[in-house]
Amino acid sequence: MATVYRLSTAIFWLLVALAGGVALFAPAPPEAPAVSPATRGVTPAELAAHATEEDCWMAIRGGVYDVSAYLPEHPTRPQVVLPWCGREATEAYATKLRGRPHSPEADRLLETWRIGSLAAP
Amino acid sequence: MSRAGLPPEPGRLAPVRALAAPMVALAGMLLPVAWAFPAGLPFLRAAGIVVAWAGGGLLLASLLMMVREVRLAAALGGLERMTRWHHYSGMAAYLLLLLHPLLLAAEAVRVTPAGAWQLLAPGLSPGAGDVAVWLGWAALLCLMVGLAATFSAGLAWRYWRWLHALLGLGTVLGFAHVQWLGIGLGAVLGGVVAGVLLLWRLLRIDAGTAARPAVVRAVRTVAEGTVEITLAPLARSLAVLPGQFVLVAFLSGPRYRGCGEFHPFTVSGHDPDGALRIGVKALGDCTRRMQSLVSGVAARVHGPFGDFMAGRPECPQFWVAGGIGITPFLAVLREGRLTQAVRLLYLFRGGREAGWLDELQALAAADPLLTLTVRETGPRPPPVDALLPEAATLRGCACYLCGPPGLLGALEAALRARGVPAAEIHFERFDFR
Numbered sequence: 307m308a309t310v311y312r313l314s315t316a317i318f319w320l321l322v323a324l325a326g327g328v329a330l331f332a333p334a335p336p337e338a339p340a341v342s343p344a345t346r347g348v349t350p351a352e353l354a355a356h357a358t359e360e361d362c363w364m365a366i367r368g369g370v371y372d373v374s375a376y377l378p379e380h381p382t383r384p385q386v387v388l389p390w391c392g393r394e395a396t397e398a399y400a401t402k403l404r405g406r407p408h409s410p411e412a413d414r415l416l417e418t419w420r421i422g423s424l425a426a427p
Numbered sequence: 428m429s430r431a432g433l434p435p436e437p438g439r440l441a442p443v444r445a446l447a448a449p450m451v452a453l454a455g456m457l458l459p460v461a462w463a464f465p466a467g468l469p470f471l472r473a474a475g476i477v478v479a480w481a482g483g484g485l486l487l488a489s490l491l492m493m494v495r496e497v498r499l500a501a502a503l504g505g506l507e508r509m510t511r512w513h514h515y516s517g518m519a520a521y522l523l524l525l526l527h528p529l530l531l532a533a534e535a536v537r538v539t540p541a542g543a544w545q546l547l548a549p550g551l552s553p554g555a556g557d558v559a560v561w562l563g564w565a566a567l568l569c570l571m572v573g574l575a576a577t578f579s580a581g582l583a584w585r586y587w588r589w590l591h592a593l594l595g596l597g598t599v600l601g602f603a604h605v606q607w608l609g610i611g612l613g614a615v616l617g618g619v620v621a622g623v624l625l626l627w628r629l630l631r632i633d634a635g636t637a638a639r640p641a642v643v644r645a646v647r648t649v650a651e652g653t654v655e656i657t658l659a660p661l662a663r664s665l666a667v668l669p670g671q672f673v674l675v676a677f678l679s680g681p682r683y684r685g686c687g688e689f690h691p692f693t694v695s696g697h698d699p700d701g702a703l704r705i706g707v708k709a710l711g712d713c714t715r716r717m718q719s720l721v722s723g724v725a726a727r728v729h730g731p732f733g734d735f736m737a738g739r740p741e742c743p744q745f746w747v748a749g750g751i752g753i754t755p756f757l758a759v760l761r762e763g764r765l766t767q768a769v770r771l772l773y774l775f776r777g778g779r780e781a782g783w784l785d786e787l788q789a790l791a792a793a794d795p796l797l798t799l800t801v802r803e804t805g806p807r808p809p810p811v812d813a814l815l816p817e818a819a820t821l822r823g824c825a826c827y828l829c830g831p832p833g834l835l836g837a838l839e840a841a842l843r844a845r846g847v848p849a850a851e852i853h854f855e856r857f858d859f860r
Binding site: 308321326328332379382 | 468514
């Protein structure tokens with residue numbers, strides 16, 4: 307068992323080092339094209355019609371985002387995010403876990419899913 | 428004496444008890460996976476989540492199997508089996524939890540080549556820094572260091588036990604990592620179970636609240652570096668069968684500074700008034716200190732455990748004792764006359780290391796069914812082949828072995844080579860680290 311421990315631990319650190327090496331030497335990804343904010347108005351009623359795992363829109367800080375394609379990639383389990391589909395989710399987004407906001411990277415990623423702005427009812 | 432809760436036969440565990448420990452490990456692995464099985468995620472990400480829950484569950488199973496309660500040990504096939512599955516579950520959990528970040532990183536590579544590193548080291552990547560991930564790293568490092576200590580055979584016990592405890596801390600940090608990811612129910616359940624098991628072990632076993640109070644009634648030097656200690660119960664006495672062992676801690680008093688740690692000792696005798704006798708050989712710091720024990724010292728006794736000599740078959744028997752390994756056989760012989768022919772081979776290194784020799788010779792002289800052979804082997808491991816009887820005389824014999832691990836291994840191999848079936852070779856290992 308000691309041999310299994312030593313071998314597995316050594317392989318683990320080798321793979322972690324490999325990931326670090328790839329990040330160090332890999333060419334920088336091209337800048338993401340600026341996303342022009344969509345200006346289409348989305349009413350709360352229309353927003354509420356997209357409240358499923360397959361079709362999930364959220365309103366965050368005035369913008370409306372179709373995050374359906376991203377949900378499977380989200381780090382937490384779907385159950386954490388799904389209740390916010392079809393709803394105003396600014397507060398949930400701003401207080402991700404224990405009151406912490408999402409990272410700037412998450413903000414940038416979010417913009418790629420923008421489909422419009424929240425309109426008055 | 429009551430036999431309640433004790434197994435009927437050594438080496439022939441009922442299938443339910445033989446499978447109990449592996450079943451607990453399997454359930455520990457599968458239940459959380461079934462609850463948290465991720466549907467609809469990319470394969471590598473799903474696999475990364477599955478191995479994490481399986482590893483977390485196995486850690487809980489491993490924690491359960493370090494709780495040395497008498498009834499739990501009996502239900503799970505004995506303390507030795509529990510300890511073995513404590514090791515297996517812990518090691519399997521470690522391997523799965525090593526895979527967890529690697530699989531998630533492999534999925535991240537699909538998005539961008541640098542994605543794996545961004546996932547593994549978010550704090551070092553611009554604009555990130557996820558407490559959950561760092562908690563995961565802290566948990567994994569605790570497991571890594573704890574296991575490194577576990578496999579350090581030469582590490583002193585006082586350091587070993589604290590470093591080994593990092594495995595418990597790693598488990599708790601692991602569930603904190605889950606909590607920080609927002610998976611509240613799983614984290615709370617896992618954390619509570621881990622906390623309860625750790626507290627159970629700490630309070631009931633390590634602090635000795637599960638043990639019964641006793642006092643040292645007598646201490647007798649029986650060989651060089653070996654004493655026999657008589658422990659009189661201060662509460663209800665333990666129901667101990669010959670061949671069983673107890674965990675004993677000696678406390679500090681005016682004339683003795685006890686280690687306060689529980690160590691396993693085979694019971695060498697059980698007096699009619701409930702007093703237990705244990706043989707203690709100076710093998711480490713704590714047992715060396717026990718050589719200077721005096722009557723009146725307070726102790727705590729937990730057990731009994733084991734089924735080494737229980738349910739012996741109605742056939743001739745061959746017993747081999749190496750050094751202090753004579754104690755379970757002595758306990759049987761002290762109980763009364765034998766009902767089957769027994770050949771007892773008592774091996775000792777030399778000098779004055781053979782304890783209870785006069786008493787054993789007197790017992791052999793008084794019981795025609797007992798044949799005692801005493802052999803001095805010298806400081807090196809003995810050539811066991813030359814010490815064992817011919818294969819023909821072992822046919823139909825049940826063999827019982829007790830001694831240091833190296834000797835046990837050599838004896839078992841030599842007996843198997845003489846055609847003794849594995850089911851007829853009984854021994855118990857006392858390595859509970």
